[in-house]
Amino acid sequence: MKAxxxxxxxxxxxxxxxxxxxxxxxxxxxxxRVLLNSIDPAHNLHDIFQVTLGSKPKQIVPGLEAMETxxxxxxxxxxxxTERDFRSVYKYQEAFNLHKYFRTLKYSPGLEEYAVLLxxxxxxxxxxxxxxxxFDTPPTALTLxxxxxxxxxxxxxSELSQFRQLILNKxxxxxxxxxxxxxxxxxxxxxxxxxxxxxxxxxxxxxxxxDSSVTRTFLVLNxxxxxxxxxxxxxxxxxxxxxKISFLIINKSKSEDAxxxxxxxxxxxxxxxxxxxxxxxxxxxxxxxxxxELPMDVEEV
Amino acid sequence: MSLPxxxxxxxxxxxxxxxxxxxxxxxxxxxxxxxxRNIFALLLFGxxxxxxxxxxxxxxxxxxxxxxDIQVMxxxxxxxxxxxxxxxxxxxxx
Numbered sequence: 001m002k003a004x005x006x007x008x009x010x011x012x013x014x015x016x017x018x019x020x021x022x023x024x025x026x027x028x029x030x031x032x033r034v035l036l037n038s039i040d041p042a043h044n045l046h047d048i049f050q051v052t053l054g055s056k057p058k059q060i061v062p063g064l065e066a067m068e069t070x071x072x073x074x075x076x077x078x079x080x081x082t083e084r085d086f087r088s089v090y091k092y093q094e095a096f097n098l099h100k101y102f103r104t105l106k107y108s109p110g111l112e113e114y115a116v117l118l119x120x121x122x123x124x125x126x127x128x129x130x131x132x133x134x135f136d137t138p139p140t141a142l143t144l145x146x147x148x149x150x151x152x153x154x155x156x157x158s159e160l161s162q163f164r165q166l167i168l169n170k171x172x173x174x175x176x177x178x179x180x181x182x183x184x185x186x187x188x189x190x191x192x193x194x195x196x197x198x199x200x201x202x203x204x205x206x207x208x209x210x211d212s213s214v215t216r217t218f219l220v221l222n223x224x225x226x227x228x229x230x231x232x233x234x235x236x237x238x239x240x241x242x243x244k245i246s247f248l249i250i251n252k253s254k255s256e257d258a259x260x261x262x263x264x265x266x267x268x269x270x271x272x273x274x275x276x277x278x279x280x281x282x283x284x285x286x287x288x289x290x291x292x293e294l295p296m297d298v299e300e301v
Numbered sequence: 302m303s304l305p306x307x308x309x310x311x312x313x314x315x316x317x318x319x320x321x322x323x324x325x326x327x328x329x330x331x332x333x334x335x336x337x338r339n340i341f342a343l344l345l346f347g348x349x350x351x352x353x354x355x356x357x358x359x360x361x362x363x364x365x366x367x368x369x370d371i372q373v374m375x376x377x378x379x380x381x382x383x384x385x386x387x388x389x390x391x392x393x394x395x
Contacts, residue, residue, distance in 0.1 A: 078358075085365035105361070114358040149356070156355040163344065167337045174327045174334065178320075190366045198362065 001214065003130045006301065009238075010220035011230040012139035015251040017044035018283050019220050019275070020136040021066075023301065025289050028064035030298045032131040036066040037123050039116050040138040043068040048284050057127075061286065069123070074115035075106050113146040120146070121205065132301070140230060144237050150206040151241060154199065161195045168192065212244040216301065219270075220249045223259045228266075235267060245270055247296075252277040271296070332391050335373055342367060342374035 008020040017038065024036040035057060038045045045068055046053040049060050055073065057065035083102045105111070116138065127133055137143040168189055209215055219234060221227040231248075238245060248270045250263060254277055264272050273295040283289065345363060348354035380387055 079361075082361045082365065089365045089368060105357075108357045110357045114356070153356055153359060156359055160341075160344070160355065160359075163337070163341055167334060167341060170330060170334045170337065174330055177323050177327050191363060191370075194363060194366055198359065 001124070001128050001208075003124070003128055003133045003214075004301075005124065005208070005215045006132060006134045007137055007215065007217045008135065008220055009137050009143050009217060009234055010140070011222075011227045014220045014222045014227050015249075015275075015283075016040075016220050017048055017136045019218065019249055019251060020134050021045060021048045022283070022289055022292060022294070023218070023298075024064055024066070024132070024134045025061065025286070026294050026298045027132050027134075027301060028061055029290070032063060033129075034064045034132045034134060035123070035127045035130045036060075036064065036134045036136065037119075038066075038068045038136040039071070039119055040136055041071050041112075041142075042138075045136060048289075050285050069119045071112065071115045071119060072106075074118050075111050078111075078115065078118060079105055113142060113149050116142065116146040117149050117205070121201075124208070140234055144234065147209060147238065147243065148241055150202040150209065153202045154206060157195055157199050157202070161192065161199065164189065164192045164195065210242045210244075212246065215243070216246045217243060218247045218249055219245045219267075220251050221263075222252050223250055223254060223256055228263065232266065247271050247273055249273045249275060251275050329391065335377070338370045338373045339377045342370040346371075346374075 006020070006023065008016040008023075010016050017040070020036060024034045028034045036045065038053075043053070045066050049066060051058065051060065053066055053068045055067060055070045057067040060066050079102050120135070123133060123135075138146075217238065219231055221231040235245060245267070248263065248267050250260060250272070253260075253274045255274075260272065260274065275292070275295060278288075278292075283292065343350070343352065345355065345360050345367065348360075354360060
């Protein structure tokens with residue numbers, strides 16, 4: 001894949017959307033082709049760029065396209081596809097009202113983060129030719145869940161796969177004893193095949209997230225104790241997952257050197273970037289964003 | 302009855318004997334496989350009976366392929382209250 005993938009993570013309200021917009025804009029101004037995608041269920045990008053945005057990319061400036069993914073749409077599409085498979089396979093499908101059951105499934109725990117992951121994979125596939133794909137992520141809880149999802153799924157799938165293999169091996173033994181040793185050609189178990197298929201998909205996703213030459217993660221925090229505490233939690237969780245945080249952005253900084261020093265001490269191997277608090281307060285609109293200087297060389301992103 | 306025909310009858314007799322024996326030999330293993338299929342289905346859809354289950358997206362993607370396993374699970378549920386009969390039928394007549 002050609003594109004480099006940027007994630008902006010952090011506590012709610014620290015300025016993930018603003019920073020992702022800022023970096024995306026600066027990269028585009030530097031001649032790169034950038035796609036900025038908000039996968040936060042509560043979108044902010046349209047307020048920052050002051051244009052209406054939807055799930056189709058819209059050009060903001062030459063080189064920069066932005067979109068806001070409709071996660072509900074992804075859940076619905078996923079359930080619809082499953083329902084279609086289900087109807088084509090099950091013989092007694094008409095016996096109970098499947099449609100009603102699937103309508104309530106969209107409130108199942110875990111489906112929201114799966115929808116985020118589906119949207120993520122789809123974006124990476126469709127816009128692989130861009131130089132940069134920038135993701136504005138949901139607040140901590142959902143982000144950590146969807147980033148962990150490929151690994152959690154792999155764990156379950158490996159257990160299920162071993163179990164399935166055990167069943168198939170025993171069935172194979174029965175067939176061999178009954179039919180004699182000669183024909184041991186076994187048909188492929190559709191469930192094992194499906195599991196293998198899922199393992200491939202999640203393995204690819206998990207590897208991509210952990211590859212720090214492709215994926216760059218920006219942790220955004222404010223100069224206050226609460227966001228520092230939550231940032232430490234995010235740091236710990238992502239490190240456990242094997243993901244690396246490349247940049248730490250202290251947003252809305254009031255130039256407290258003591259705080260910067262403390263932050264730097266607690267997050268090793270990270271490039272610390274400081275963005276001062278805006279004089280006017282809000283950072284919305286292209287003019288305002290263009291007037292901000294990035295605290296790093298944009299080529300290094 | 303000509304001789305080859307008579308021999309053929311004996312051959313068939315031993316062949317049937319072999320089938321009976323191999324069925325007897327695999328009956329227990331077959332029961333084990335059914336039990337494993339039952340546990341596999343339970344593992345996937347355990348959330349319905351309060352067991353920890355895999356993420357919903359995994360179960361939902363496997364659900365369309367699980368018809369046979371779910372049938373096994375439902376059959377097991379039907380006989381679950383009569384464990385003694387189950388054991389007797391597995392072990393066979395005394």
